[in-house]
Amino acid sequence: MALKTDVLSESEFDLKQYVHTLRKEVDKALDRHLPRANTKPVTLHKAMRYSVFAGGKRLRPILCLAAAEACGGNRAQAMPLACALECIHTYSLIHDDLPAMDNDDFRRGRPTCHKVFGEAVAILAGDALLTLAFEIAAQCRGWRRYNHKDIILELAEAAGSRQLVGGQVADLEAEGRTIKESELRFIHERKTAALLTTSLRLGGMAANCNRSQLKALTDFGFNVGLAFQVIDDILDVTQSSEQLGKTAGKDQAVGKATYPAIVGLERSREIAAALTKKAFRALKDFHGRPQALLALGKYLLERDH
């Protein structure tokens, strides 16, 4: 898993070009959906834009769009949901970075939202992005099988107190404590896997996928999401800051619960490998065009930084 694999040479699919194209499309759509920076109150809208356009990888939107294409849909159908997912992801980062939470001054090399705009505006910019996510999501087209009600429920549950927000609370409560593997899994499932799973499901739903496609996307998303986080934990202890492009060993330093800290490096690698296997097995008999999803999965789970 920690071996560097050149996805592009292994596959006929040009992942680099695909990701580049989708990222540009997502950025354009987000720019259209976010209120102009000169909308009153200007500080708020500037803060929202500052954090949304802060060099994010657009992982959730890309997975969402790729899922729609895998099911025979087109990217335009899934774009409002892709943007909604990015708004939720961005809001969660703004609030996570606050002094009362992880107290981070930098993210991706830039000062965090509250460092630039102050705590009050950062809290409110997060609130506004969370609200905007539902405004954008409601603008998707609905189907008989997946109507607006289903789509809003899907998004709200993944972002809510039992999933994303719940994971963040559990993570904060675990800091500095020795927790069991089951508790760590509880956190990772909620903080990372839930929104990633929903990214894939919403892409499928936007393309009016069938039930077996939705099941496959769910299993793929959940296992990719969980594996992604376990690998993140492993890289934090095995790689240098230079390789990661961020401070290595930070989890350990602040007493964050991670897989290597709790089950050791060897067992962490076994867990990541098992989840990766499950993820790809989920797409084995997928009826559709799962090439992009498979390439994305390979890229995410075989990365070494």
Added chain:
Amino acid sequence: MALKTDVLSESEFDLKQYVHTLRKEVDKALDRHLPRANTKPVTLHKAMRYSVFAGGKRLRPILCLAAAEACGGNRAQAMPLACALECIHTYSLIHDDLPAMDNDDFRRGRPTCHKVFGEAVAILAGDALLTLAFEIAAQCRGWRRYNHKDIILELAEAAGSRQLVGGQVADLEAEGRTIKESELRFIHERKTAALLTTSLRLGGMAANCNRSQLKALTDFGFNVGLAFQVIDDILDVTQSSEQLGKTAGKDQAVGKATYPAIVGLERSREIAAALTKKAFRALKDFHGRPQALLALGKYLLERDH
């Protein structure tokens, strides 16, 4: 306006009993919609419940339910939206009370959410309630005229960066500065009138109201909302803490922008009277049963505490 009027003796409508009944129904529905207090993570769900069941007057839900009944609908139809509105109102109070914002230790005589659960959990409980609002709202029944998409858009716009959240930012930015009447109106329209207007509109929409009813509810809601806030500002300077049941003169003490501070007490009373007149004019030729709404309007705009 500051004269105390006994609404109940003036009208055949038993407002006291009506409000009492609706409040109980709303509390019961909120209890059903909120995750149990023992749902993991327990702290988060306890914090959400602590703030939702903190003795709120349920003004927005009651206006929503009364609007549905005014249009010939029943309360059950509007109940999910009524609960969603209260979740949004509660989240906004939790975040407003935070040290980075208004820094309030008490609300309605009880310690605020962050005083009991800490800042991090208070921020996240607010986030979770905002998210839950959309989850609950999506559970309403939709109509051909007002489908789930319309309803979610209505709620998201009223709670978003151009309305509720925008008003809070503008309010924070006005603190300690001398602002113009137009700026103060901008704040009050967004911080108070927007969600109150939407409360009435969503009630109408839940009852499948016609366009002219929706127009009347919008005008009534907006003017009641704005008048309500102007009256709040007036009472803060004219009444004693004992009469108000909260610290009088607090706005002035912290340099909050208020109508009396900016246009004087006399002009504030004129503005409140004009808005009140407009509010009742909006329901003058209402086709339906606006009795409860009229009684509620009278009660809200003729109160002296």
